[in-house]
Amino acid sequence: MSERIAILGVGLIGGSIALGLKERTDHYVIGYDIAIENLDHAKRIGAIDQIARSLEEAVEQATIIVIALPVSLICETIEKLAQLSLASHTIVTDVGSTKQQIMQYGQQLIDQGVSFIGGHPMAGSHRSGMQAADSLLFENAYYILTPPTQIPLADVQRLSHLLEKATHAQLVIMDALFHDRIVGAVSHLPHIIAAGLVVQVGQYNDQNEWFHRLAAGGFRDLTRIGASHPQMWRDILMSNRNEVVQLLYDWEEQMRSFRHALENQDANWIEETFATSKKLRETLPDRNTHLIPQIFECYVDVPDHPGAIGQVALLLGEHGINLSNLAVMENREEALGVLRLSFKEEEHLRQAIRCLSDAGYPVYDEALSHI
Numbered sequence: 001m002s003e004r005i006a007i008l009g010v011g012l013i014g015g016s017i018a019l020g021l022k023e024r025t026d027h028y029v030i031g032y033d034i035a036i037e038n039l040d041h042a043k044r045i046g047a048i049d050q051i052a053r054s055l056e057e058a059v060e061q062a063t064i065i066v067i068a069l070p071v072s073l074i075c076e077t078i079e080k081l082a083q084l085s086l087a088s089h090t091i092v093t094d095v096g097s098t099k100q101q102i103m104q105y106g107q108q109l110i111d112q113g114v115s116f117i118g119g120h121p122m123a124g125s126h127r128s129g130m131q132a133a134d135s136l137l138f139e140n141a142y143y144i145l146t147p148p149t150q151i152p153l154a155d156v157q158r159l160s161h162l163l164e165k166a167t168h169a170q171l172v173i174m175d176a177l178f179h180d181r182i183v184g185a186v187s188h189l190p191h192i193i194a195a196g197l198v199v200q201v202g203q204y205n206d207q208n209e210w211f212h213r214l215a216a217g218g219f220r221d222l223t224r225i226g227a228s229h230p231q232m233w234r235d236i237l238m239s240n241r242n243e244v245v246q247l248l249y250d251w252e253e254q255m256r257s258f259r260h261a262l263e264n265q266d267a268n269w270i271e272e273t274f275a276t277s278k279k280l281r282e283t284l285p286d287r288n289t290h291l292i293p294q295i296f297e298c299y300v301d302v303p304d305h306p307g308a309i310g311q312v313a314l315l316l317g318e319h320g321i322n323l324s325n326l327a328v329m330e331n332r333e334e335a336l337g338v339l340r341l342s343f344k345e346e347e348h349l350r351q352a353i354r355c356l357s358d359a360g361y362p363v364y365d366e367a368l369s370h371i
């Protein structure tokens with residue numbers, strides 16, 4: 001099926017998705033942005049087929065709407081879209097870095113019968129705008145979707161396939177709360193730490209310019225993200241405020257432990273902590289080593305009704321099992337649907353089989369033998 005895709009906000013993320021869509025699919029792409037120069041550039045380089053002069057013009061007849069605006073504007077835009085009469089088969093998604101607040105707004109669309117599926121590609125840059133867009137930005141990165149339980153299986157699959165094809169990312173389904181907690185720790189907290197360090201050293205530098213002159217690899221590596229877009233990060237932190245406040249308490253505790261160790265000349269504690277850090281840092285999965293990822297799969301029968309996908313995804317999420325992809329294999333009327341669940345780790349597959357079987361779902365292997 002050929003889609004008409006409206007991208008609202010043709011900046012770094014919207015522009016990168018648009019480029020991927022035009023490079024790797026045949027879908028028609030319409031761009032809308034407040035900055036006309038972004039749209040002109042996008043049209044010139046073939047990232048979009050058409051420039052829309054208004055939000056209404058962009059979404060009219062769109063079958064998929066991707067909201068790629070700063071988080072506060074994503075919420076506002078969802079409210080605006082809920083006032084328009086979108087066709088019932090339209091899927092609306094977003095790319096915002098937080099998910100719980102956006103999903104609450106998305107309920108307004110779901111109440112109108114429109115499928116709203118939250119999204120967040122876990123890759124980006126401290127740069128912003130269409131000029132920085134890149135069709136390879138999301139290659140091999142995780143792209144998280146947070147479909148509410150009411151969304152039909154087929155819609156989640158339609159969006160997931162489209163995004164996978166356009167971005168070459170690894171699509172993962174996750175609960176919004178789970179997402180905000182984890183992304184708070186691995187993205188939002190690091191941005192605060194980088195900004196805090198840059199401001200602290202900037203204050204020393206005001207007294208003595210040698211601080212900046214001597215800032216070498218360590219400072220530069222750690223603070224690249226301190227140059228990120230201020231309004232975008234204001235929105236992200238305000239949207240994930242509760243999670244980030246909790247994370248900051250833990251961070252203060254970490255820093256206090258370092259200070260105590262130094263005050264008490266506890267060299268062993270310092271060495272042990274750096275040894276732990278080195279070991280953990282070296283075991284971080286490298287995005288680029290997974291160019292041909294090994295996939296572990298199983299098949300599961302689910303009742304063919306709208307909430308079924310959410311229940312399976314939620315069950316796995318609650319057990320901390322990362323689903324890397326989900327596809328509907330069969331969709332017979334009034335009978336069972338068959339889902340193919342893919343995992344990156346064999347251990348996650350084993351855990352999923354155990355937890356789905358315990359919950360009463362029939363689970364099969366590749367040869368469709370009952371597991």
Ligand SMILES: NC(=O)c1ccc[n+]([C@@H]2O[C@H](COP(=O)([O-])OP(=O)(O)OC[C@H]3O[C@@H](n4cnc5c(N)ncnc54)[C@H](O)[C@@H]3O)[C@@H](O)[C@H]2O)c1
Nearest residue numbers: 009010011012013033034069070071096097124125128129
């Ligand atoms: N930058 C990243 O690393 C990254 C990664 C993943 C997700 N995100 C999320 O993606 C979203 C977009 O971020 P980005 O990095 O692409 O930002 P960006 O600034 O590059 O793009 C945002 C675009 O929105 C446009 N815009 C702003 N106000 C508008 C308005 N009122 N009406 C129409 N257009 C308007 C801007 O002109 C710009 O082109 C944010 O919600 C962010 O949280 C960012």
Ligand SMILES: O=C(O)C(=O)C[C@]1(C(=O)O)C=C[C@@H](O)C=C1
Nearest residue numbers: 097121122123124125126187225
């Ligand atoms: O690479 C960067 O510059 C980023 O900040 C990308 C990054 C991140 O924190 O990892 C930033 C925000 C997004 O929501 C996802 C990815």
